[in-house]
Amino acid sequence: MSYPVLAQQYVLFRDSMSEGVAELPLRAESPLTELELQSLWFAGEFGSEFTTTCGKRVAVRDFGVWNHAAGPDFTGCAVQTEAGVLKGDIELDPDVRDWERHGHATNPAYEKVALHLYLEGPEARAFSRTAGNREVMQVRLTRDMLRDGARPQLLAEARLGRCATPLREMEPARVHSLLEAAAQYRLQRKSAKLQALVKLHGREQAVYQALSAAMGYRNNQRPFTILAQRLPVKKLGKLGALEREALLFGVSGFLESVRYEDTQPDTRAYLRELWSEWWKQREQYTNWLTEVQQPVWKIGGARPGNHPQRRLGALCAMLGKWKSVYAFLKDTKTWSREGFSEALLELEHDYWNGHYTLLANPATKPLALVGGTRVQEILANVCYPLLVPESGKLWADYLELPAMLDNQKVRRAALRLFGEHPEAGSYQKRLFHQQGLLQIYEDYCLEDDSACNECPFPEKLKGWQFGATVGR
Numbered sequence: 001m002s003y004p005v006l007a008q009q010y011v012l013f014r015d016s017m018s019e020g021v022a023e024l025p026l027r028a029e030s031p032l033t034e035l036e037l038q039s040l041w042f043a044g045e046f047g048s049e050f051t052t053t054c055g056k057r058v059a060v061r062d063f064g065v066w067n068h069a070a071g072p073d074f075t076g077c078a079v080q081t082e083a084g085v086l087k088g089d090i091e092l093d094p095d096v097r098d099w100e101r102h103g104h105a106t107n108p109a110y111e112k113v114a115l116h117l118y119l120e121g122p123e124a125r126a127f128s129r130t131a132g133n134r135e136v137m138q139v140r141l142t143r144d145m146l147r148d149g150a151r152p153q154l155l156a157e158a159r160l161g162r163c164a165t166p167l168r169e170m171e172p173a174r175v176h177s178l179l180e181a182a183a184q185y186r187l188q189r190k191s192a193k194l195q196a197l198v199k200l201h202g203r204e205q206a207v208y209q210a211l212s213a214a215m216g217y218r219n220n221q222r223p224f225t226i227l228a229q230r231l232p233v234k235k236l237g238k239l240g241a242l243e244r245e246a247l248l249f250g251v252s253g254f255l256e257s258v259r260y261e262d263t264q265p266d267t268r269a270y271l272r273e274l275w276s277e278w279w280k281q282r283e284q285y286t287n288w289l290t291e292v293q294q295p296v297w298k299i300g301g302a303r304p305g306n307h308p309q310r311r312l313g314a315l316c317a318m319l320g321k322w323k324s325v326y327a328f329l330k331d332t333k334t335w336s337r338e339g340f341s342e343a344l345l346e347l348e349h350d351y352w353n354g355h356y357t358l359l360a361n362p363a364t365k366p367l368a369l370v371g372g373t374r375v376q377e378i379l380a381n382v383c384y385p386l387l388v389p390e391s392g393k394l395w396a397d398y399l400e401l402p403a404m405l406d407n408q409k410v411r412r413a414a415l416r417l418f419g420e421h422p423e424a425g426s427y428q429k430r431l432f433h434q435q436g437l438l439q440i441y442e443d444y445c446l447e448d449d450s451a452c453n454e455c456p457f458p459e460k461l462k463g464w465q466f467g468a469t470v471g472r
């Protein structure tokens with residue numbers, strides 16, 4: 001069945017009530033740091049239309065730039081109010097009282113703030129006023145505003161689920177079509193997120209941001225996103241290769257975190273080059289080098305090849321070939337899956353083709369900067385979500401993509417739904433199978449707090465009537 005009909009059927013299936021099954025409880029969520037909040041805001045994850053604390057409707061027309069100097073968090077923004085467009089800056093604080101606590105009320109640098117965003121506040125109203133005694137519009141952000149994809153993801157227990165028995169009894173064609181429908185719905189959600197980003201920051205920056213996040217693998221997507229938000233591709237495109245790489249490694253904090261004397265001779269030569277440029281730029285970015293403003297890189301548990309320093313090296317290599325990489329994603333006419341994949345697989349970097357991290361010994365053999373699994377991830381999470389809504393015919397192409405190798409969540413989802421089912425292997429051969437599995441896993445397994453007992457999925461399966469549109 002063609003795009004997007006199956007996705008709509010999946011939504012009907014998922015949102016239908018199942019008899020005798022209680023509504024699922026919401027899981028507790030971990031607090032967001034100020035930096036995460038800023039990044040989510042800048043990515044439009046909270047939306048762009050709001051009601052102020054005074055009950056007025058406002059819409060953010062331009063999210064501006066993420067400010068690296070002293071002053072408000074985002075500058076050069078535009079906010080549509082009932083009285084017209086207000087140009088100015090935006091400040092985001094975890095608590096509304098931070099406006100006073102941090103001295104914004106007396107600091108002339110905050111005079112042009114058009115909107116003060118916050119998450120927490122006391123019962124009694126706390127006003128935000130500038131040094132000139134102007135009242136600043138306030139918007140309280142809540143977690144409910146966040147799109148689903150921005151919420152922290154957990155892993156469900158690794159064990160066979162209650163749905164494994166009805167799935168075993170279902171005709172394989174119906175299981176395939178259910179996975180296809182869930183995959184299509186998942187792709188639509190990714191598309192909506194990308195399209196929102198395109199609307200906010202333009203297509204090229206949206207693509208760059210999404211590719212950067214994909215470079216961060218599972219653990220470091222947020223820090224890579226922050227880096228791409230803070231240093232947009234237009235700005236990086238105006239710099240020379242060394243200047244650009246020094247800026248990325250400097251702002252990421254990696255240059256500051258490594259002691260020269262702890263490194264190998266060839267790494268010292270590389271660091272010397274980067275520092276020769278970073279010194280010239282560093283002063284402008286000191287605000288981003290404080291502990292609170294530094295992205296938290298997750299290093300433990302990652303394979304050496306996925307170390308964020310190495311991934312950043314790969315991002316620098318991609319930026320060196322940006323025009324040819326981006327050319328494939330400009331529109332569906334220029335798209336070529338083979339061409340795009342090759343462009344990524346062929347990326348090279350003098351230092352990072354031979355090193356895992358800035359502190360490790362050189363690798364004994366050359367290392368690919370971007371491997372096949374990463375390319376598959378990028379196809380699944382960036383390219384097809386961007387392009388399929390622009391040409392529904394590409395859905396058929398998407399269905400042909402082979403499965404990704406190594407994905408812990410997919411393994412866990414397959415174990416819960418299929419266990420030792422004789423057809424289990426055939427439900428994991430293609431990328432769409434995996435994406436469908438992940439969607440069901442997120443919609444049901446991650447929402448379940450009852451060890452499967454109250455999960456509605458097994459009972460609902462009887463109601464899934466669609467046949468498969470693709471082979472196995």
Ligand code: SF4
Pocket residue numbers: 160161162163164416417440441444445446448451452455456457458
């Ligand atoms: S929570 Fe639901 S979907 Fe997940 S394994 Fe259990 S029964 Fe299956």
